[in-house]
Amino acid sequence: METLQYTLRKLITGLPLLFGVTLISFALMVYFGPDLTYELVGKNPTQEQIERVQSELGYDQNFLVRYLDYVREIVTLDFGQSFSTGEPVADLLARTVPVSLALTLPGFILGNLLGILLAQIAAWNRSGWLDKLIMGGAVVGMSISFLVVIIAAQVIFSSSYGLNWFPVRGWSVYSLADYLYHVAVPTLALVFVSLGYNTRFYRAVFVEEMSRDHIRTARAYGTPPIPLMLRDVLKNSLIPIITRIMFSIPMIIVSGSLLIESYFGIPGVGKATFDAITTGDQPVLKAVVSLTAVLFVLVLIINDILYKWVDPRVSLK
Amino acid sequence: MSINQPANPGVDGRLGPDEPVKYKGPGPATGLDSPLRKAVYKLRRDRWGMLGLAIVIVYALIALGVVLGLWGQDWSSTAGPRWAGISAEHWLGTNLIGQDIFNRALYSTRTAFEIGLVVAILSTLLGALLGALSGFYAGTWIDEIILWKKGVLDAIPFYLFVAAVAFALEGNAWAMHIAMIATFWTITARLVRGEVIKLKNLEFVEAATAIGASRMVTLFRHILPNTLHILLVQGTIVFVSAIKSEVILSFLGLGVQEGTSWGLMISESTQEVLSGQFMNFIVASTMMFILVMAFNLFSDSLQDALDPKKVH
Amino acid sequence: MNRPLLEVDNLVIEFETDRGTIRAVDGISFCVGASETLGLVGESGCGKSVTALALLGLIPSPPGRVAAGSIRLDGRELTGLSEARMRKVRGKDIAMIFQEPMSALNPVFTIASQMTRVIRRHQGLSRRQARAAAVEMLALTGIAAPLRLIDDYPHQLSGGMRQRVMIAMAMSCEPKLLIADEPTTALDVTTQAQVLEQILALQSSFNTAVILITHDLGVVAETCSRALVMYCGRLAEEGTVESLFAHPRHPYTAGLLESIPALQASRNRHLPTIAGAVPDLAELPPGCLFADRCPSARSLCREEHPRLITSGRDGRVACHFPVQSREAYRAALVQWES
Ligand SMILES: Nc1ncnc2c1ncn2[C@@H]1O[C@H](COP(=O)(O)OP(=O)(O)O)[C@@H](O)[C@H]1O
Ligand code: SF4
Ligand SMILES: [Mg+2]
Numbered sequence: 018m019e020t021l022q023y024t025l026r027k028l029i030t031g032l033p034l035l036f037g038v039t040l041i042s043f044a045l046m047v048y049f050g051p052d053l054t055y056e057l058v059g060k061n062p063t064q065e066q067i068e069r070v071q072s073e074l075g076y077d078q079n080f081l082v083r084y085l086d087y088v089r090e091i092v093t094l095d096f097g098q099s100f101s102t103g104e105p106v107a108d109l110l111a112r113t114v115p116v117s118l119a120l121t122l123p124g125f126i127l128g129n130l131l132g133i134l135l136a137q138i139a140a141w142n143r144s145g146w147l148d149k150l151i152m153g154g155a156v157v158g159m160s161i162s163f164l165v166v167i168i169a170a171q172v173i174f175s176s177s178y179g180l181n182w183f184p185v186r187g188w189s190v191y192s193l194a195d196y197l198y199h200v201a202v203p204t205l206a207l208v209f210v211s212l213g214y215n216t217r218f219y220r221a222v223f224v225e226e227m228s229r230d231h232i233r234t235a236r237a238y239g240t241p242p243i244p245l246m247l248r249d250v251l252k253n254s255l256i257p258i259i260t261r262i263m264f265s266i267p268m269i270i271v272s273g274s275l276l277i278e279s280y281f282g283i284p285g286v287g288k289a290t291f292d293a294i295t296t297g298d299q300p301v302l303k304a305v306v307s308l309t310a311v312l313f314v315l316v317l318i319i320n321d322i323l324y325k326w327v328d329p330r331v332s333l334k
Numbered sequence: 335m336s337i338n339q340p341a342n343p344g345v346d347g348r349l350g351p352d353e354p355v356k357y358k359g360p361g362p363a364t365g366l367d368s369p370l371r372k373a374v375y376k377l378r379r380d381r382w383g384m385l386g387l388a389i390v391i392v393y394a395l396i397a398l399g400v401v402l403g404l405w406g407q408d409w410s411s412t413a414g415p416r417w418a419g420i421s422a423e424h425w426l427g428t429n430l431i432g433q434d435i436f437n438r439a440l441y442s443t444r445t446a447f448e449i450g451l452v453v454a455i456l457s458t459l460l461g462a463l464l465g466a467l468s469g470f471y472a473g474t475w476i477d478e479i480i481l482w483k484k485g486v487l488d489a490i491p492f493y494l495f496v497a498a499v500a501f502a503l504e505g506n507a508w509a510m511h512i513a514m515i516a517t518f519w520t521i522t523a524r525l526v527r528g529e530v531i532k533l534k535n536l537e538f539v540e541a542a543t544a545i546g547a548s549r550m551v552t553l554f555r556h557i558l559p560n561t562l563h564i565l566l567v568q569g570t571i572v573f574v575s576a577i578k579s580e581v582i583l584s585f586l587g588l589g590v591q592e593g594t595s596w597g598l599m600i601s602e603s604t605q606e607v608l609s610g611q612f613m614n615f616i617v618a619s620t621m622m623f624i625l626v627m628a629f630n631l632f633s634d635s636l637q638d639a640l641d642p643k644k645v646h
Numbered sequence: 647m648n649r650p651l652l653e654v655d656n657l658v659i660e661f662e663t664d665r666g667t668i669r670a671v672d673g674i675s676f677c678v679g680a681s682e683t684l685g686l687v688g689e690s691g692c693g694k695s696v697t698a699l700a701l702l703g704l705i706p707s708p709p710g711r712v713a714a715g716s717i718r719l720d721g722r723e724l725t726g727l728s729e730a731r732m733r734k735v736r737g738k739d740i741a742m743i744f745q746e747p748m749s750a751l752n753p754v755f756t757i758a759s760q761m762t763r764v765i766r767r768h769q770g771l772s773r774r775q776a777r778a779a780a781v782e783m784l785a786l787t788g789i790a791a792p793l794r795l796i797d798d799y800p801h802q803l804s805g806g807m808r809q810r811v812m813i814a815m816a817m818s819c820e821p822k823l824l825i826a827d828e829p830t831t832a833l834d835v836t837t838q839a840q841v842l843e844q845i846l847a848l849q850s851s852f853n854t855a856v857i858l859i860t861h862d863l864g865v866v867a868e869t870c871s872r873a874l875v876m877y878c879g880r881l882a883e884e885g886t887v888e889s890l891f892a893h894p895r896h897p898y899t900a901g902l903l904e905s906i907p908a909l910q911a912s913r914n915r916h917l918p919t920i921a922g923a924v925p926d927l928a929e930l931p932p933g934c935l936f937a938d939r940c941p942s943a944r945s946l947c948r949e950e951h952p953r954l955i956t957s958g959r960d961g962r963v964a965c966h967f968p969v970q971s972r973e974a975y976r977a978a979l980v981q982w983e984s
Binding site: 228244328 | 702704706708729730733734735736737738741742744746749750751752753754755763764767768799801812815
């Protein structure tokens with residue numbers, strides 16, 4: 018009950034955020050976005066045809082009217098059809114979002130788990146050689162461009178100049194084996210590129226947590242390293258960890274990984290959205306941007322509820 | 335944090351919630367007195383940080399030489415043979431349309447510094463200004479509006495925002511810079527806001543107000559200078575983020591529009607590596623890696639030196 | 647007293663700081679007999695907590711380390727013991743109660759979970775047995791209805807209750823030595839007395855030796871048989887409580903006693919203040935570290951470090967010119983102040 022009330026209250030406080038996101042996305046992507054008239058009128062249009070299309074697109078209306086229209090379509094979930102392909106936007110999302118999830122989730126999960134593991138090892142050996150090695154590796158990892166990682170992974174694992182184990186690009190997935198075959202190299206690249214950041218972040222959290230009095234108490238009563246790190250330190254560090262992970266989720270779900278999808282030619286939602294921006298495909302943009310924002314607000318709420326779940330001192334007031 | 339982190343797209347491309355860096359800033363120190371001198375002393379003893387700084391300076395000199403026309407001027411000439419090997423004429427060979435890779439790499443250094451400096455300075459200033467106002471007027475509508483703007487920017491995927499800005503500005507060469515500045519300020523603002531809230535309750539600030547200093551004078555003369563340590567560190571972090579983001583944005587066609595850059599070279603190389611031509615790729619990515627690495631080392635030791643309570 | 651339970655010999659603890667290596671504890675030696683109560687007194691920062699942590703091998707490292715010395719418990723050397731062996735000592739042979747009841751317990755685990763973990767680890771009991779033992783122990787610390795709070799989280803308890811839980815946890819494995827590091831400083835006055843009584847009651851029923859670290863000379867007078875006075879990481883004076891209070895030998899001890907006018911009457915549990923400041927550990931002067939604050943100081947004091955000499959029957963003092971009597975000290979003080 019408390020949680021429900023809290024959720025409702027939080028949803029209302031999320032409204033200004035939704036307002037801001039829709040306003041910015043409308044202004045940038047629609048109002049000042051590409052002019053679609055000539056893409057929609059067909060060849061050799063007459064002046065009348067042009068005017069008809071422009072009025073359909075609302076180009077003859079003022080900013081406010083057009084913005085309200087945009088919001089109305091979002092609120093009524095009336096996203097319509099893609100301008101470029103005619104595909105219903107809902108279908109487009111249903112087709113692309115699962116691909117992006119399947120593509121990025123393994124890398125995301127592994128990147129975080131490995132990051133936590135390495136950070137625990139580093140924090141436990143603070144200032145020792147193992148810590149220095151891990152943290153040095155993290156700085157090196159953080160200094161390599163994602164694009165470079167992708168190219169290197171492709172050359173090493175997928176080209177005839179390297180091991181040639183995996184496909185160069187594409188996503189023709191019909192079975193689990195296909196999936197593993199196609200997801201391996203992107204996952205590797207995603208893990209590599211996020212590991213440095215994750216390890217540094219989590220290590221800082223753990224080191225901070227290990228300086229707390231109650232960790233000193235736990236050690237003074239003979240807690241061995243593994244329970245100490247995995248139970249006492251980790252459970253007390255869950256709030257920053259959850260926050261970091263939760264706030265990544267809207268972006269993964271709705272926008273996927275544009276770079277990976279573009280590079281490997283994978284039909285995910287990131288690529289679809291990017292194409293929508295370049296062609297001014299408003300229905301698609303509207304859907305993606307507003308869904309991201311809504312998810313963002315939901316994440317804010319779920320995050321607070323999770324806080325309460327991991328830390329008994331937190332109350333949802 | 336930089337765009338090179340799609341596995342955590344929550345911070346995808348922005349200086350999102352990164353390390354829980356805690357700036358437990360200095361006391362009532364204004365300007366260049368002992369805490370800063372102490373920090374400089376500490377910084378100079380940090381070998382890795384000094385190595386990083388030395389490398390950054392070498393790169394800066396290379397960039398300056400390009401600006402002054404000393405080298406790297408022939409980056410666009412397509413006179414050479416395609417994919418030439420290493421020779422006296424083309425020290426590092428040529429790319430697929432016969433451009434000299436060595437010259438392009440030098441010229442790209444200039445591009446990197448231009449992007450890094452413009453974005454780092456402007457976004458840090460913007461973050462400082464908005465963060466300071468937000469913190470100074472914490473709890474008022476000014477604060478609310480600034481926090482709201484931050485929240486909104488955080489809720490829009492970075493590269494979609496850049497793409498949208500780029501298209502809204504119709505291919506303007508500065509679209510990328512503008513988009514980065516417009517998003518990278520948020521974390522600086524968050525840190526400055528926290529610090530200002532802490533500082534404004536300190537005695538010396540109250541004393542300044544008591545002797546009749548106006549609120550704006552108090553904020554900009556007495557409070558903001560004490561956030562310098564945050565701004566310096568943030569500046570270096572944003573610099574790195576900007577040049578790393580450039581690579582991805584250039585690959586997507588949203589980046590550098592005039593001249594060349596490491597990002598454009600690496601993007602070109604995507605068509606070359608599968609034919610076994612690695613020079614462009616290796617040169618551009620190594621040049622960039624060394625600079626980013628050096629900056630990261632310097633940034634870390636700067637943070638150590640300026641923040642006495644940072645956990646190691 | 648046969649062989650002492652704990653023998654600390656020439657303990658040196660160093661910290662690496664921005665300003666160089668500092669010696670937080672510089673060569674202190676002492677013993678604790680079985681079931682004895684030893685007081686450890688001194689101003690804040692003089693190295694009391696660090697000494698206690700060293701006994702458990704818990705000096706935070708980096709930046710700290712035990713640079714020299716020997717710590718023997720029941721004749722067994724603890725310094726240089728492997729981590730795994732040391733873990734068997736912690737909580738089992740030596741238990742510690744900390745100053746801050748607010749933060750010393752883990753906020754995200756229940757009392758039951760934290761206590762049973764310790765009990766099970768050291769006594770190998772089943773979950774149910776351990777829980778029963780925890781309940782029993784809580785009852786022994788004077789908690790009226792242990793079952794009602796055992797499944798609570800620390801933040802749901804008051805400071806006094808939390809400190810009782812700490813005591814119950816400390817005594818749950820019947821340690822040979824209990825270190826109580828300012829166990830009552832953070833509590834209000836009435837609770838202070840109760841908690842202290844509770845510690846003493848358990849001590850006598852379990853025959854535990856106690857090192858009581860405190861700011862409060864009154865507490866020492868009431869509870870301890872012997873006391874150590876520390877100053878700047880060194881031992882200033884050691885003696886039985888009666889002799890320390892009646893015939894302080896070190897000017898620092900005398901000064902501490904002078905600045906509490908009516909010991910019994912005063913419930914002001916703060917270490918009395920002495921004029922002047924403690925020297926900076928990073929830049930120690932030669933000679934006696936107390937010289938700048940000492941009414942009896944002469945030129946020798948600033949040149950030569952006073953060594954620990956025996957005084958009286960079983961006391962020791964580190965002073966070139968020990969105080970002859972409290973009256974003599976008072977006279978010197980008046981003269982020095984003018
Ligand atoms: N983690 C640490 N880092 C550096 N110095 C420390 C640390 N802990 C303690 N010290 C040093 O040891 C001295 C003694 O500290 P402590 O034992 O806590 O004093 P107290 O007698 O008040 O318990 C302090 O003055 C400080 O200089
Ligand atoms: S040695 Fe000298 S200065 Fe030190 S306490 Fe004794 S009399 Fe005072
Ligand atoms: Mg202490």
